[in-house]
Amino acid sequence: MKKIASLLFLFSVAFVNAQDKKEQPESQIVEASCGQCQFKMKGHGCDLAVRIDGKSYFVDGTSIDSHGDAHANDGFCAAIRKAEVVGSIVDNRFKATSFKLLPEKK
Numbered sequence: 199m200k201k202i203a204s205l206l207f208l209f210s211v212a213f214v215n216a217q218d219k220k221e222q223p224e225s226q227i228v229e230a231s232c233g234q235c236q237f238k239m240k241g242h243g244c245d246l247a248v249r250i251d252g253k254s255y256f257v258d259g260t261s262i263d264s265h266g267d268a269h270a271n272d273g274f275c276a277a278i279r280k281a282e283v284v285g286s287i288v289d290n291r292f293k294a295t296s297f298k299l300l301p302e303k304k
Contacts, residue, residue, distance in 0.1 A: 230281040259294035
């Protein structure tokens with residue numbers, strides 16, 4: 199009986215460890231700014247955008263106003279900033295699960 203219990207235990211441990219692990223998306227450093235003002239994208243008003251590998255994408259998951267005054271001297275409409283982001287490109291838009299604006303280097 200102990201052998202059967204031991205075998206069942208070992209089988210259950212092996213089964214749990216064999217399940218697929220979900221890959222966590224990696225963060226990346228991108229250029230972030232107003233798509234219309236800085237990246238010359240077509241749109242209505244001022245919208246947050248990121249530039250990845252030379253291509254610009256509007257951002258879903260956060261807004262331009264969530265990161266300070268967009269029209270300040272260091273705001274997205276006046277400057278291109280660096281951001282650490284996690285997400286994916288879906289339907290030609292960047293779906294952000296994390297967006298952290300990096301401090302400006304002086």
